[in-house]
Amino acid sequence: MPISSESIKTNAADLGFHSIGIVPAGALDVESSRLREWLDRGFHASMSWMENHLDKRLDVRKLMPGARSIIVTASNYYTPYAHDGSQGKVSRYAWGDDYHDVVRGKLSKLLDLIRSDEPNVIGKICVDTVPFMDKAWAVRAGLGWIGKHSNLITKDIGSWVFIGSLIVDVELQYDHGIVEDHCGTCTACLDACPTNAIVEPYVVDSGRCISYGTIEHRGDTLPDKIASNLDGWIYGCDVCQDVCPWNRFETPTEESSFEPRNGETTLDADTVINMTHEDYVERFRASAIKRAKLSGLQRNAKYLVE
Ligand code: SF4
Known part of the structure; x- marks a missing residue:
């Protein structure tokens, strides 16, 4: 019996994913020319791995x-807190445990559940x-649209979501509903960016972006x-x-x-400056903040x- 997309979605919801869409694996065409133009303009700054x-x-x-299908998920990470102060602000996505580990762990469980129906599935x-x-x-996969700030926006809970995907080597039943762009005439993110990093709608120059710079x-x-x-x-920036x-x-x-x-949404700059490597390893174990390294922080x- 073919694996049912419906049961995958039910399992995904039980695992806590906010939304899920399933699409056939293939090539990205329109996105290809956009990515190449962005790279040609040097907007990836020093992130040469993007090339x-x-x-x-x-x-x-x-x-x-052998990829046949992509199961794409969105995980809500919004927690109802503000920054503790105006200095040492940490981007909301890095307040909790490292999302790579959390989302990966859930996708791994989802793959196990798929394999309980079809043990030979490769993912x-x-x-x-x-x-x-x-x-x-x-x-x-119909989870949302890319806003002018270049982040995914879902229509029901906004943009505070992590995307995680599972590529599998089996055919599934696919979603076809695309969410249209709802940015309209709004330019709030372009106007608010402290460094004018959104150089035109949907185009971010990383070399100007506080998030890129600090991470x-x-x-x-x-x-x-x-x-x-x-x-x-x-660490990071949430302004847009x-x-x-x-x-x-x-x-x-x-x-x-x-x-x-630890209930923290900001870091004290002096504490960070005086932090030893041992303090850093202990404090940021399993945190996305490690990405910046102690020297960067x-x-x-x-x-x-200053
Ligand atoms: S702030 Fe306005 S323009 Fe920017 S992503 Fe949101 S809706 Fe789109």
């Missing part, structure tokens, strides 16, 4: 030979660490455009999503792993105390 494995990034059948989990265009697939950028100093408009952020009218539909998650660790913190 790698383009063949796999643009066709999941090259990422996973590949994609949560940001493989060359896979998760936002493009989330749109194809991905390596080096002893931040790019000038970011350093002079840091706006109190020590904070101002988005679609986040009036934000709804607290039921996933306790995404609650702020301390570099960011120094700008906040």
Whole structure:
């Protein structure tokens, strides 16, 4: 008996995924030219890994030979807290436990459940660490649209969602409903960005983005455009999503792993500057904040105390 998409969706809901869509595996065409243009304009800044494995990034059948279907999920990570202060602000996505681990763990359980019906199914989990265009697939799967700030927006709970996908080598029943773009004439995110990083609707110049600068950028100093408009952020930035009218539909998650660790939504800059490597490892074990490394966090913190 073929595996039922309906039972996969029921299991996914039981595991706590907010929404799920299932689409056939294949190539991304329109998205391919957009990605290439973005790379050609140098908007990936120092993230040279974005240029790698383009063949796999643009066709999941090259990422996973034998791929037939993609199960795309969105996990709500909104928790009803604000930042503790205006300095040392940490992006909302990194308040709780590392979403890579949390979402990967749930997708792994989902794959186990699929295998309980069909033991030979091969699956590949994609949560940001493989060359896979998760936002493009989330749109194809009908989970939402890409806002002018370039994040996925769901119509029912806004943009505070993590995307996680499971590629499998079996055919399933597919979703066809696409959510149209509901940004309309709004330009709130473009207007609010402290560094004007959204250079035109749907196009972010990473080299100007506070989130890129404080997390991905390596080096002893931040790019000038970011350093002079840091706006109190020590790790990431939420401004474009904070101002988005679609986040009036934000709804607290039921996933306790995404609650702020130690109740903290900001980090004290002096504490970070004086942190030893041992302190850092202990404090940020299983946290997404590790991505910036201690040297990056301390570099960011120094700008906040200058
Ligand atoms: S702030 Fe406005 S333009 Fe930006 S993503 Fe939200 S709805 Fe779209």
